[in-house]
Amino acid sequence: MKKLLLTIIAFTSSISFSQTIAIQSFATGFSSAVEIAHANDSRLFVVQQGGLIRILNSDGTKNTTPFLNLSTLVSTGSEKGLLGLAFHPDYATNGYFFVNYTNTSGSTVIARYSVSTTNPDVANTTAAILMTIPQPYSNHNGGTIKFGPDGYLYIGMGDGGSGGDPGNRAQNTTELLGKMLRIDVDVENAPYYSSPASNPYLGITGNDEIWAIGVRNPWKFSFNRLNDDLWIADVGQNNIEEINKIASPQAVGLNFGWRCYEGTVAYNTSGCAAITTMTMPLAQYTHAQGCSITGGYEYTGTLYPSFSNKYFFADYCENRIAYANTTTGAITYTPYFTASSNNFTSFGEDMNGELYITNSSIIYKIVDTSLAGTSFDKEAFSIYPNPTNSTFTIKSSKGTEITKIELFDVAGKLVLSKENLNSNLQTIDVATLSKGIYIVNVFGVDGSNFVSKLVKE
Structure with missing residues (x-):
């Protein structure tokens, strides 16, 4: 009988693979994970839709005690729940972080919490409520919150739900729904935030917190940590999923087109401004390739040079990761992964720019197998x-x-x-x-x- 031969090989250009992008299990045992964030240290913070924030350590172990438990405050089901987490740029000094959740009345809440002064792995449970935004339906809650390069907190708000934006909220500047909001959170006393002077509707007709209009459900958005570009993945209605790139420095007052346009395709243009006044996506794909985009990050790490100039994303209905060229928007779909790895809900980025992805129960690393x-x-x-x-x-x-x-x-x-x-x-x-x-x-x-x-x- 021929013996099994086991060899160890280093990377060589003579070896080729059907794919170079793969996922490696990093940690398991999560429940409805919907966000992965970091506090500029080696830990990852995993947000569970039911109301827990769990700490995931650099060796793949997770802390038994949650960082924060908001389960009694959160309403779940459909697209509701604890959805977003962002650490203040000065978190190391002030200990502040912010969450986005759906309360038991079905409204979106943006709240500020602080870490314990005696235990960096546990948060205090006293909150400062910044915003409470009523939601007419249980879907299209958005959820992501991120600090931009300007130090302001950006908030992605869906159009309120149902289908087709029946309330025409995304184009209505007197509504906070269907918008990208931007607020200054460096306010110690109630209401704990102010609207930046450069926000486009400050002092005129429209809500002061609005930074951009015309989004349907920006479930995930991210900033490039090196060049400050903003990437918004907006979930589509009937046929188009879109990726918007806003080059730094970001212009204010942009209109991303919904409900007038789904991507670059007319949807309901009644009463709409000209398409030339709107910001069209860098990239889009039809529902022949998926049904609900899960936005990710432009790669800024150092381990995988071939990932450079790629914006990584996935689709909740497809069992694969894809990427868009950051200049042309051309999309490349990687081969399918294992059947247990689909329904990707969120990407994550660690402090070094390396990427992770979750299917709600498992946290995976995204790796380049050609460099193994x-x-x-x-x-x-x-x-x-x-x-x-x-x-x-x-x-x-x-x-x-x-x-x-x-x-x-x-x-x-x-x-x-x-x-x-x-x-x-x-x-x-x-x-x-x-x-x-x-x-x-x-x-x-x-x-x-x-x-x-x-x-x-």
Whole structure:
């Protein structure tokens, strides 16, 4: 019988793959995760729709005690719930963070909380309520909140729900629904915010908080942390999902077109201004390719150079990640992932610009498999096959204990996982694995990480 051959290979241009983008399981056990944020440190904060904010550590472990529990204040079901989280730019100094949730009356609430002064992993439960915005329906609540490069808090508000914007709210500047709002939260006393002087409707007909109009449901938007560009993924109605890019510095008073236009296609133009006065999307796709866009981020990390100049997004109805060229808007769809990885609800970005994605229960890393074999910490670990041809050994090269080892196939499916190892030497048995290429992900107790590629012939 021919022996199994296990080899370790480094990246070489002679090796090709059907895809370079894959997802690797980073943490499990979440319930209806809808947002991933960071506080400019190594932790990730995972927002659960039911009202909990969980802390996810850099080694993939999650804290038992929630950072914040708002479950008694939150109404869930349909598109309601705890939906957004943003840390103040001066969070390290003032401890403030902000949330967006649907209260038990069905209204959107924007509130300010603060971290405990004695425990950085727990928040105080006393809130300052900035805004309460009535919602006529249970869908199109928006949800994302982000601080912009100007230090102001941006709030994505859907058009109020139902279908087709029956209240004509998105084009009505006396309504907060169907808008991108912008407020200054550096106000200590009630109402705890003010409207920036450069907001387009300040002092004239229209609500002072409005920054832009004409969105249907901007479920996810993000700022490029390096060049300040704003990306808004607006969920479509019948046929078009759209991606808007607003180059920095962002102009105020933009009109993104809804309900007059769904993407660049006329929807209901009764009483609408000319299309030339509106901001059309950089990219769009029809419902032949999906049904509900989940916006992400333009990649700004350093681990995967081939991700540069790509805006990553997904679709709730499709089992894949896609990206748009940040200049031309041309969309590339990656091959399908495993069946258990669909219904993507949110992307996340860590403090270094590396990307994550969730299907509500699992947090995945987004990786470039063509660079597998390149160490994230070249000094930390070594990996080599054993004479048995069915096992390989991972050794800590500088005394860092190995805490976790994962193997993925090239489609991103987790095929082997060993956790809570806490040792300097680990031997992994792969005799039962099929022939093929595998990605090995090794975590050290100090947060170091190593990725390598295995070929089993």
